[in-house]
Each structure stands twice: as structure tokens, then as C-alpha cells.
Amino acid sequence: MPEPDDAPARARHHEPVLPEGPVRATANVCHAAGCLSLGSDLVFDRLCERVEASGTDDVGVRRVGCLGLCAQGPLVKVPEHDRLYAKVPAEPDELDQLVEQFRSGTGGLVVSEDPFFARQVKVVLRHCGSVDPEEVEDYVAKGGYAALRRAVTEMTPEEVVAEVTESGLRGRGGAGYPTGLKWATVAKSGEGGHKYVVCNADEGDPGAFMDRSVLESCPQQVLEGMAIAAYAVGANEGYVYVRAEYPLTVRRLNSAIRQAERAGLLGTAIADTSFSFHLEVRIGAGAFVCGEETALLASIEGRRGTPRPRPPYPAAAGLFGEPTLINNVETFASISAIIERGGRWYAAIGANKSRGTKVFALAGAVERTGLIEVPMGLSLRQIVFEIGGGVPGGHRCKAVQTGGPSGGCIPEELLDMPVDYESLVSAGSIMGSGGMIVMDETTCMVDVARYFMDFCREESCSRCVPCRAGTVQMHRLLDRICSGLATRADLERLERLAAMVQRASLCGLGQGAPSTVFSTLRYFKDEYLAHIDHRTCPAGVCEMAPFEMAGSGR
Amino acid sequence: MSVVTLVIDGHDVAGQSGQSILSVAREHGIAIPTLCHLDGLSEVGACRLCMVEVRGARRPLAACVTEVQEHMEVTTTTDELTDYRRQIIELLFTERNHVCAVCIANRHCELQDLAKALGMTHFDLPALNPSAGVDASHERFGIDHNRCVLCTRCVRVCAEIEGAHTWDVRGRASEARVITDLGTPWGESPTCTSCGKCVQVCPTGALFEKGRAVAEGKERRPYVPFLVARNRRS
Numbered sequence: 059m060p061e062p063d064d065a066p067a068r069a070r071h072h073e074p075v076l077p078e079g080p081v082r083a084t085a086n087v088c089h090a091a092g093c094l095s096l097g098s099d100l101v102f103d104r105l106c107e108r109v110e111a112s113g114t115d116d117v118g119v120r121r122v123g124c125l126g127l128c129a130q131g132p133l134v135k136v137p138e139h140d141r142l143y144a145k146v147p148a149e150p151d152e153l154d155q156l157v158e159q160f161r162s163g164t165g166g167l168v169v170s171e172d173p174f175f176a177r178q179v180k181v182v183l184r185h186c187g188s189v190d191p192e193e194v195e196d197y198v199a200k201g202g203y204a205a206l207r208r209a210v211t212e213m214t215p216e217e218v219v220a221e222v223t224e225s226g227l228r229g230r231g232g233a234g235y236p237t238g239l240k241w242a243t244v245a246k247s248g249e250g251g252h253k254y255v256v257c258n259a260d261e262g263d264p265g266a267f268m269d270r271s272v273l274e275s276c277p278q279q280v281l282e283g284m285a286i287a288a289y290a291v292g293a294n295e296g297y298v299y300v301r302a303e304y305p306l307t308v309r310r311l312n313s314a315i316r317q318a319e320r321a322g323l324l325g326t327a328i329a330d331t332s333f334s335f336h337l338e339v340r341i342g343a344g345a346f347v348c349g350e351e352t353a354l355l356a357s358i359e360g361r362r363g364t365p366r367p368r369p370p371y372p373a374a375a376g377l378f379g380e381p382t383l384i385n386n387v388e389t390f391a392s393i394s395a396i397i398e399r400g401g402r403w404y405a406a407i408g409a410n411k412s413r414g415t416k417v418f419a420l421a422g423a424v425e426r427t428g429l430i431e432v433p434m435g436l437s438l439r440q441i442v443f444e445i446g447g448g449v450p451g452g453h454r455c456k457a458v459q460t461g462g463p464s465g466g467c468i469p470e471e472l473l474d475m476p477v478d479y480e481s482l483v484s485a486g487s488i489m490g491s492g493g494m495i496v497m498d499e500t501t502c503m504v505d506v507a508r509y510f511m512d513f514c515r516e517e518s519c520s521r522c523v524p525c526r527a528g529t530v531q532m533h534r535l536l537d538r539i540c541s542g543l544a545t546r547a548d549l550e551r552l553e554r555l556a557a558m559v560q561r562a563s564l565c566g567l568g569q570g571a572p573s574t575v576f577s578t579l580r581y582f583k584d585e586y587l588a589h590i591d592h593r594t595c596p597a598g599v600c601e602m603a604p605f606e607m608a609g610s611g612r
Numbered sequence: 613m614s615v616v617t618l619v620i621d622g623h624d625v626a627g628q629s630g631q632s633i634l635s636v637a638r639e640h641g642i643a644i645p646t647l648c649h650l651d652g653l654s655e656v657g658a659c660r661l662c663m664v665e666v667r668g669a670r671r672p673l674a675a676c677v678t679e680v681q682e683h684m685e686v687t688t689t690t691d692e693l694t695d696y697r698r699q700i701i702e703l704l705f706t707e708r709n710h711v712c713a714v715c716i717a718n719r720h721c722e723l724q725d726l727a728k729a730l731g732m733t734h735f736d737l738p739a740l741n742p743s744a745g746v747d748a749s750h751e752r753f754g755i756d757h758n759r760c761v762l763c764t765r766c767v768r769v770c771a772e773i774e775g776a777h778t779w780d781v782r783g784r785a786s787e788a789r790v791i792t793d794l795g796t797p798w799g800e801s802p803t804c805t806s807c808g809k810c811v812q813v814c815p816t817g818a819l820f821e822k823g824r825a826v827a828e829g830k831e832r833r834p835y836v837p838f839l840v841a842r843n844r845r846s
Binding site: 345366515516518520521526528529530531551554558564569 | 655656657658659660663671672674677695696699700703704706707736737738740761762780781783784785786787788
């Protein structure tokens with residue numbers, strides 16, 4: 059497995075430069091996966107060396123989590139002057155000049171004035187890019203674990219659940235189930251027996267990196283949310299289920315758990331109360347379907363990761379048959395802010411039935427790709443054009459894909475639609491976990507549908523027939539259309555098959571697999587017909603295959 | 613156990629709480645097609661053939677894993693459900709190599725029976741014709757993966773009735789196969805007791821007894837009803 063993001067061991071790296079006296083500037087060097095892959099660890103080392111060599115004692119250098127503007131890494135932020143420096147080079151001479159800029163507060167871009175940042179509201183990401191992801195003390199110094207302390211010392215479990223219910227928070231994994239309701243169900247389940255809290259960090263949608271960024275930037279915030287949840291529902295054990303493709307996440311999580319336990323913030327007798335919560339990390343083996351909750355639980359139990367029919371829901375009978383609370387990374391990361399500032403404060407953000415903020419991984423044909431957090435109800439157009447800076451290369455935005463393989467493509471003419479759970483569903487897509495892929499007119503929508511179908515086909519767990527065999531046939535039909543070999547009868551067959559797979563599959567993977575087909579057919583049927591009737595791909599992507607000879611077997 | 617009354621296809625029927633829709637329907641002589649289900653084994657809800665419409669439910673529910681509830685209104689056959697079932701059978705036929713004319717289970721095959729019952733006259737999806745492999749290493753039995761529908765009856769009967777857990781599933785998507793132990797050839801499996809239950813419960817000709825020719829796989833599962841009764845009691 060390639061491991062560009064697995065930074066070399068700490069020992070080989072420079073220690074942060076943290077002057078004791080007052081500082082004029084602190085260089086916060088991004089150490090999340092995106093910037094690390096662009097060499098931010100080298101920038102950090104060199105920067106430390108240059109600062110020490112220069113003999114100044116008023117410039118600090120430290121590691122932080124994701125600074126958001128991933129497209130322009132390696133990033134360095136100087137919070138004293140509210141400035142962000144993009145594409146920081148690792149050349150010593152240039153770094154010397156940069157250090158001068160850091161001190162004087164010149165150069166770079168002004169964070170609070172830049173549209174990429176000005177439009178965002180940070181709740182989940184409020185510590186992202188300001189705390190050192192590998193130092194629990196840093197998180198505590200920024201107010202971390204105050205919410206957990208408050209919950210376990212001043213609040214009853216019922217009060218915690220009530221606060222979360224009042225916040226209107228809904229599951230950020232994509233389905234949008236009310237979090238407070240789920241917590242209340244688990245709290246009532248079982249009779250004083252074992253319960254579990256599980257964090258779903260098996261992020262697998264193509265183009266999505268929200269959970270990864272949150273966990274790599276501030277793992278403690280997620281752990282704190284889980285501990286609060288455990289207190290609220292009466293659980294003493296928990297698991298974080300992370301995919302193996304995120305080695306840095308796994309390392310930072312393990313280190314975060316150890317550090318928090320040493321600090322008395324996890325483990326036995328948390329904050330000197332009788333509440334204890336033990337956490338373990340479980341690593342997935344590369345199956346997308348293990349993001350489905352029942353498959354995830356099976357995988358933790360050491361069984362084959364396939365979904366099972368629900369009910370019983372995990373809230374009633376989950377891990378090892380016990381009541382289990384399972385939430386997504388971002389849901390847990392929202393909890394500490396809700397406890398600190400109150401459910402009412404959180405519910406004041408957002409629109410319609412979707413409260414609070416949502417983190418998106420903005421990717422694709424957009425000027426400024428990166429990690430963003432916006433209040434619910436902002437329009438897609440604002441996200442793509444104001445935050446994302448529009449489509450590069452003079453191209454026009456054609457569609458925005460949300461929700462990953464189970465989502466859909468929203469066409470340009472609907473971009474003024476607010477981003478909330480209900481609006482996205484009515485437009486034929488879903489909120490999903492937060493992947494957002496912008497597409498320009500050089501993208502063929504049939505090809506997109508084929509791509510996502512290929513993904514679902516490969517990731518089908520093989521348990522139920524509609525998903526296992528249906529995705530294969532749908533992919534073949536889409537392939538025929540892309541090759542210009544299909545007839546209108548093939549298109550009808552595709553629609554009939556897609557309807558069956560959507561309605562008859564066992565779990566969300568199969569039920570969601572046809573949704574990209576449906577949404578592209580809904581908004582871009584002319585592209586399908588161009589492939590079929592005229593053997594042309596309007597976007598110029600698909601190559602038309604020569605006609606088959608009769609009896610060639612296809 | 614309390615008695616639950618519900619309506620299936622317009623008939624007032626009664627079952628016990630905890631019972632599945634499928635079980636109550638069959639007790640009342642209402643037929644629902646199934647493939648992965650076998651009385652006495654645990655349910656997996658995998659073949660999706662037993663889907664029924666339940667009033668108020670957003671999508672069809674698998675009758676084998678859905679418990680009956682008071683006042684439930686169930687419809688077992690609609691045009692839509694029949695179409696879905698036919699498509700599922702068609703998908704199974706095209707997925708691997710089900711050539712009845714040369715199959716040991718010809719005329720004794722549940723897949724074949726279902727195709728006939730559901731009126732599948734042909735399939736318009738292309739047959740994928742994979743080369744799925746055969747394991748004939750066992751002294752008395754063999755498995756032809758080309759005829760396997762992944763119902764996992766063999767996996768369940770081996771684990772739940774025989775208690776050997778020799779069979780399991782490996783891989784995913786179209787690469788999924790039932791395997792013995794961790795993929796060792798069947799004949800070398802140290803856990804297999806050679807009881808033959810897996811062969812008896814296989815709905816198609818995938819698992820077969822050696823020495824039988826085309827359409828000779830007739831004497832199937834003589835002791836399955838006995839096993840089932842025993843399992844129900846325990």
C-alpha cells in the first residue's frame with residue numbers, strides 16, 4: 059500500500075519551536091494528509107531550523123491539523139496576523155524571507171477577508187488547524203474536554219440527551235436520523251447490561267475526506283464526543299472503526315486515546331467520577347460496505363463484513379447483541395460544542411429541518427478544493443462559486459455530485475437550492491457524508507453514472523442478489539451506452555433493472571447504487587440519447603466502439 | 613407468546629408474535645417464492661424473492677425476516693413484485709452458468725422450478741459466462757461454482773446443524789465463492805465430516821454427489837425434514 063500520508067516517525071522530525079516569552083508570530087504548519095503529501099513535514103523541519111539558526115526568540119513553529127485550503131498546500135497559518143501562506147516552499151532561502159513576513163504580518167492572504175474562509179461557520183472544525191493533533195495538552199488548553207467534564211460532573215445522562223435533542227443535530231453519516239432520538243433509544247434499551255458506543259470512521263465515498271481530516275486534525279474532539287455519548291446512553295466501552303487506508307488517522311487516534319487515558323479523560327474514573335469509558339480502535343480491511351452499520355458491527359465482531367436485515371436495529375441489538383450507539387465521526391465531533399454552548403445555540407444555526415453546520419470535502423472542477431464547513435441552508439452556488447472560487451479554466455459548472463455512490467448529480471440550474479437533507483433528496487440526491495464533487499462540461503454524465511456503478515459493483519458484499527448481480531448488469535448496460543452500442547430498449551431495460559435494485563436490495567449500498575443513474579437520467583437524459591441515437595458523446599469523453607457483427611456474442 | 617392477527621392477501625390470518633410473515637403465510641397455504649430460505653436454518657434475507665408489500669412500509673420487505681405485527685396488511689403478489697422476482701431469477705441465470713440440459717439437478721432444481729413458476733421464458737440480459745471453477749477433490753462430493761447461487765444454505769446447515777462450520781464465503785461482488793475452511797480444497801478439509809448435509813440442502817446442482825449423471829440428482833434431502841424438526845424443538 060502506498061503511504062505518502064504516513065509521515066515518518068516523530069523521532070526523525072524536529073521538535074516544535076515554542077518560545078517561552080511573548081511571540082510575534084507562530085507558524086502553524088499544516089500536518090493533515092493533504093499538506094503532508096505535498097511535503098509539509100519537510101517544510102516544518104526546515105522552518106524550525108531556520109528559526110533556530112536565526113537566533114530570534116519571538117517566532118514559534120508548531121504542527122497543526124487541516125487548514126482547509128488543501129489545493130494550495132503546504133499551508134502555514136500565522137494566527138497573530140490572521141494570515142495564511144499557501145504553497146510554502148521548502149527552500150531555506152525562501153523560508154528565511156517567509157519568516158520575516160510572518161513576523162511583520164505581510165504577504166499571504168488575510169484569512170478573515172478571504173471568501174473561502176469568510177463564508178464558513180466552524181463548529182466541527184473549530185479546533186482544526188489550531189491545535190496540535192498529537193498533543194492532548196494542546197486540546198485541553200484550547201478548552202477541550204470541558205464539555206465532558208461538565209457533562210459528567212454537572213449533568214445527568216437525561217440532561218445530556220435532552221441537550222442533544224434540542225440541538226436538532228441529525229446523523230452526519232448521510233441518512234440524517236435525529237441524533238437525540240437515537241441516543242434516547244439506546245439509553246432506554248437493555249436493562250443495565252452492557253452497551254457500546256461505536257464511531258463509524260469507515261469513510262469510503264470517492265472524493266470524500268471529511269472524517270479523515272477531522273480525525274487527523276483533532277482526534278480528541280471526536281473522542282470527547284464519544285465519551286459524552288457513552289455517559290448519556292450508559293455505555294462503558296466503545297470502538298472507533300477506521301479504514302486501513304488511513305494509516306495516519308489510525309496512528310493519531312491510537313496516540314490520542316493513550317494520551318487521553320493518561321490525562322484521566324478516558325478510561326477509568328473520568329474526571330474523578332465513577333464514570334469510565336474504554337475505547338479501542340478497530341481497523342477495516344478495505345470493504346466499502348463496512349460503512350453500513352450492521353456490516354461494520356459484524357466486522358468489529360470478527361465476522362465477515364456483510365449487512366444483515368434490520369430490525370433489530372443496533373440501538374436494540376448491536377455489537378455482540380448488546381444495545382449499541384453508532385454515529386459518524388462528524389456527529390461525535392459536533393457534540394462537545396453542543397454541550398458547551400447549549401442545544402439552543404446549535405439549533406439557531408441552519409435552515410429548515412437541518413440544523414447546525416455540515417463539513418464538506420469540496421473536490422473536482424473547482425478552483426479551491428479543500429475542507430469546508432458551512433451552515434445548513436447555504437446554497438450550492440454559494441459553496442461552489444463563493445467559497446470554491448468557481449470552475450477553473452474558463453469552463454462552466456455542469457453539475458455537482460453529492461452523497462457519493464448513493465447520491466446524485468445536481469444540475470447547474472438547480473444550484474440555488476439550499477443545502478439541507480430534504481432539498482437534496484427532493485432533487486434526487488442525498489446529503490451523504492459530505493463529499494461534493496464539482497463537474498464541468500468536459501464531464502460526460504453517462505460516464506459518471508458508469509463510474510459510480512462500477513464502484514458499487516466492485517464493492518457489493520455479494521450477499522443479496524439484486525445488488526450483487528444487478529450492479530454487474532447495470533454496469534454492462536451503461537458500458538454499452540457509453541460505447542455507442544446500446545439501443546433505446548437497453549435504456550428501458552436499465553431503468554427497469556435500476557428500479558428493482560433500488561427497491562429490492564438488502565442494504566443501503568444496493569438501494570443507493572442506482573441513484574446516480576436515476577439522477578443523471580432525470581437531468582441529462584439528452585446525453586444518454588445522444589450516445590444511443592447519434593453515437594456521439596457531447597462531452598467528448600466516451601469513445602464509440604465499432605458496431606458489432608451479428609452473432610458476435612454480445 | 614401472544615397471538616397476532618393480520619391480513620395476508622385479503623385473508624384474515626393469525627400467527628404468533630415473533631413469527632415471520634413467510635411462516636404465517638405458509639401455515640395458511642399462501643405461497644411465497646423463496647430460495648435462500650430453508651425451514652430449520654437461520655434466515656439471511658439474501659435472495660429477496662420473498663419480498664412482499666406491507667402497508668405503510670416504504671419498500672417491499674423480505675417475508676422471511678419480517679416479523680408479523682398486529683393489524684399488518686400484507687400483499688404477496690403484485691405486478692411489480694412479480695416483475696422484481698422474475699428479474700432476480702433472470703439475474704441468477706445470467707450470473708453464472710445454469711445450463712439445465714447438462715445439469716445433474718435438471719428437473720429437481722429449485723432455481724429451475726422458480727423460473728417456471730414465475731413465467732421466465734427467456735432472458736434479455738447477456739449471460740456473463742464466468743469460469744467459476746469446480747472443486748472435485750472430495751472423495752464423495754463435488755462443488756461446481758458455476759451453478760452456485762450463493763444462497764449460503766450449505767454454510768448454514770454445516771454451522772447450525774452439523775456444527776462443523778466447514779463452509780463459509782470468500783471474496784465479494786462477482787468474485788464471491790463458498791469455500792471450505794480457509795479455501796483449502798474440500799477433499800483436504802480437516803473439519804469436514806463428510807456428512808453430506810450441504811449436498812442435501814443445495815437448491816441447484818452446485819453441490820452434488822459424485823457418480824450421478826445428468827438429471828440424476830433426484831434423491832435429495834431424505835433427512836432434511838428430520839433435521840428441521842429436531843432443530844425446531846431445540
